Amino acid sequence: MEKNSEKISGSEALLRALVRENVDTVFGYPGGAIIPVYDALVDHLHEINHILVRHEQGAAHAAEGYARASGKPGVCLVTGGPGATNTLTGIADAMLDSTPIVVIAGQIATDMIGTDAFQEVDFTCVTQPICKWSYQISNPEEITWAVSRAFFIARSGRPGPVVLSITKNAQVGMTEYQPETVKFIRSYDDDPEIDITRIREAAAAINAAKRPFVLAGQGIELGWAHEEFRQFVEKGCLPFGCTLLGLSSMPSDHPLNKGMLGMHGNYCNNVKTNECDVLIAVGMRFDDRVTGDVSTYARQARIIHLDIDPSEIGKNVPVDIPVLGNCKKTLAMLTERLVKVDRTEWIDSFRKYQEEEYDRVVRKELYPESGPLNMGEVVDAVSEATCHKAILVTDVGQNQMMASRYFKFTEKRSIITSGGMGTMGYAIPAGIGAAYARPDRTVCVFMGDGGLQMTVEEFGTIMEHNIPVKMILLNNSYLGNVRQWQQLFFDRRYSFTHLENPDFQILASAYGIPSRRVLDRKDLKDAVREMLQTEGPFLLEACVAEEGNVMPMTPPGNSIDNMLMEC
């Protein structure tokens, strides 16, 4: 037939398709059902850097970290069966946090499927509820289409994880290489039409507002709408608070930036949420950690919600003016229609609550005069020493809340944390991913003693590649966040939250990772300096107060402005 057409294996087609999608880094772990792809990979190492992780969960989180830091889809390559199921936590995590990753998993040959063959798992079926699209490639001809569609879906619209299972026969079967580019899927509206009437209504509501308050979500980062957002809030003199994932959407020191929202957020924001007359939510989803009791959340305000995902609008709180669309466009259209209104008095009214929080919480946390180290002062020291320019990666729990409260940001795409799933063990692999995405930036990874031990095997990955992640262990010998809840709401009955820990410095040294332990406040700055000056990875173990608490805190189920300042 076609004499010129070269036949290549499905595995080779897969790698060419990945290169065509500008994939330069893959986090993976080989196994029986993916060996042909790994074999073909050997011939592509000049264009694809493969990072061998130590557990597939690590590969998925590393892909997430890579995606969050770079804005490009992260790629993870694993075998079928247990290799595939080990990525589930990362896939679900990426779904809740709108992180574009593509997970490519091997699968047994089509004619074996359904026979309970070795390492057979129906991965497409298992992943469908927790990803944006899951597809099984069953013959080599589908590969280029499926790969292009996968990347298009992962990165477009509201980003998210995509799963491709590739059967063994598709990997080894021969096919002609036919490059494909999917740019449109008729069942998928990735750039929804903007309703100009809604824009006008929203602009009129904002212009008429006496006490407007803006909620800045990760949608700003995902839509690369940083500049549009800055112009929007500046022109309208609109104070704003950030969600956990939206923290680096604007510099922390911007005069209109009032800090974080929610359960452990800044007091002024939660008070003002329930005082404002117009609440403008941009690319955020009214998570229960942001709203507290929804029945008392911003009931007095007209709510404007800008989001690209129609299923988010009205999901958790009733919305008065929905503005569907990519916020890069909708923000610009709104800004055009804003009039400058002097809102100095309203903006100044935040200060009283900022001062109260500073006096009752922040000062004690950051500048204690005696006692063991506080988590907050360690975070502050690291942020300060990096001139607030680093990428912050956190694990989950008290370390996450302390880091998000006290780390400061000057650059976009600088917070990488598991917001929706709250996945312990996220930090180390996500930090690895971030380090590959942005070799030009310092990556500071905060974790607790619990989370570190969930993915500690990735020390091996760090060692092998000498990955320059600056790891800061806030060691309190507790699963601190659960302990805090047990202290506050379960009468101090500490049920299985104390951890008997290994010597983390010895552990680090086994992997050749330099480390330092800090117990004393006076050594903190020097230790941070040493960490940052050391080439390559470093583990800084800060032994912090065992029963330190993250304050302020809205007790679960309470109105969001009902914050405890001390306990």
Place this chain on the structure above:
Amino acid sequence: MENTVLYTIIVHSENFSGILNQIAAVFTRLQVNIESLNVSASSMKNVHKFTITCNTTAKNIEKILKQINKKMDVINASCYTDDEIFQSEIAMFKISTDEFQNWEDTSRLLRGYNTHIVEITPEYLVVEMAGSSDAINSLYGELDKIHCVRQFVRSGKVAVTASPLEQVSDLLSRRQERYKDRLQ
């Protein structure tokens, strides 16, 4: 408890494998039972149509629709009240003849409904009926009173919309038009 209502949901999707599973998972997640389900081809090439009924709250139905619509290969999911659709269902009854005292009674009973007799044997007859869910329920009720129903089966409800506009084909052509720059 909030009031529940019987909703009819019509979903149009691409003809890929695994979509029913994804749609069903939305109901599982919200612990809503599907009352009836029919899947068939539609008037559009390669577009499949699901007609689903379920009893649920207004709040849940909104979530269900948005979550189904969010599935990558679902083109559209909408829900309708009875006055917005024409609907029908088919039922089949296998009736034992022993319980009938005389043929006249049987015949009178069946004549009151839109039935037709598929098969008659000395032991049983098979009756087919097309009509509304209520009419089918009613005939079942009468036959059940005299304990003669050996087998009973009903298809899922099928429905077409009453609106003069063809929502799904319009949506597809509008979308095609909006994204035409990308398609060059």
